[in-house]
Amino acid sequence: MATIDDVAARAGVSIATVSRVMNNSYIVSQAKRDRVLEAARALNYQTSRGQARKTANRTILIVGSAFIFNVISGIQFQASEEGCEVLFSFANQPDSTLGSIGLINRGQADGIILLNYLDHADELPALSRKIPIVHCGGTRHYPDSRIVAIDNKQAAYEAVMHLAGAGRRRIALLLPEISADIPDYILAREAGYKAALAECGLDFDPELIYQSDLSPDSLNEMVGHMLSLADRPDGLFCVTDQLGVGALCALQAAGISVPDEMALVGFDNDEISELCRPGLTTIAQPWHEIGGECVRQLVSMMQEVSPVGRQIFLAHELIVRGSTVG
Structure with a gap:
């Protein structure tokens, strides 16, 4: 079965671009969109949206003070694969707390992904025992935290x-x-x-x-x-x-x-x-992959098939340009 990596390689674009096309984003040129769709047809690539899963119809809440497009693209793509809905909460104030978010208080969020969230109120250790939480990027570590980042x-x-x-x-x-x-x-x-x-x-x-x-x-x-x-x-x-x-x-x-x-x-x-x-x-x-892995980790926690405390390190790469070599 073809994967998103196969489509990206055949179309000569990044995984993030394939994700944008599949999510009908306008931030893709028509030429790239056509190449991606043609590659998807040639490979008979299909997303798994609509398939029955244990996480179908569950809601993932993204909370953060800054959002990186390719991370969000990866999150949304993988959430669609898992049959989950994604909602966002912008926490840009020093006194912002997860406890003040209505969706969490009312039990309407099945899992949380944190982006650049510092937890000034030190509420995460207790909250993580009530609802699955994944940290994207390694902003804050505490016992039993689940983190997806690079080393x-x-x-x-x-x-x-x-x-x-x-x-x-x-x-x-x-x-x-x-x-x-x-x-x-x-x-x-x-x-x-x-x-x-x-x-x-x-x-x-x-x-x-x-x-x-x-x-x-x-x-x-x-x-x-x-x-x-x-x-x-x-x-x-x-x-x-x-x-x-x-x-x-x-x-x-x-x-x-x-x-x-x-x-x-x-x-x-x-x-x-x-x-x-x-x-x-x-x-x-690998921003897109980090976003997708956050969802996969959250889904495994929702399904109670993996332990809570884990750090997932994805591969990074040194890109050499003119600022170090003349």
Whole structure:
């Protein structure tokens, strides 16, 4: 039986594009849509929507403060395969709690997927004993939590090892400016940075740890500090692509040549990382697959066929572009 991977390979597109076509999304060109549909017909590909399953007619609630399109695409595609409905709740306030969501209080959500949700109220351990919960991306870990993500520490380690392999010996770290409740994946990326330095015999220098709120002022302040050092850094690992592109612009504005004087690596492989010049070397996450796996894990919990506490790590990839190789 043909799979979505087979259709993507035959049509010469990504899995996310196949998912968009099958979900009738408008964010697909007509030419790609035609190729996908033709490939699906040739392979006799059929989704399993409408098939009788234990999870049919169940409702999955997505709660988060930020939504990534390809993650949502993967969630919706797999939910359709499982016969589940998907609803969304935007939790963008510091005092947002799951307990304040009516669907949860009324027992109308059969399972929850959390995206960038920090649990300020520390309510997840108790709530997870009442309803299946899957964390997408590894924002917060607690005993018996179910997490689907990449190995953020290992990915960061590989990113910094790439910089070291390019001959960089003073490698700085750029973190987001967070007042409290630092997401676990940010902590893991910082740990990977430190592990790579140790592996290469490079000194860890707290003076080379920077934070930015992505404002021009904070980025220019970082670059100004770098230029003021007697032993200036020659490499920079940014824990998100937004920070990476922001740093790239600030460095170029200050007359710093990238990658000759400063090599940069970002994280996430956002579209902007490929559009900037030079392109940003980065870590690619399989967003569509992560979204789909979140649903599969949630379904297994609904069916009570797998234990609660698990961390599912999907494969990441280092994408090398011009910010590290001239």
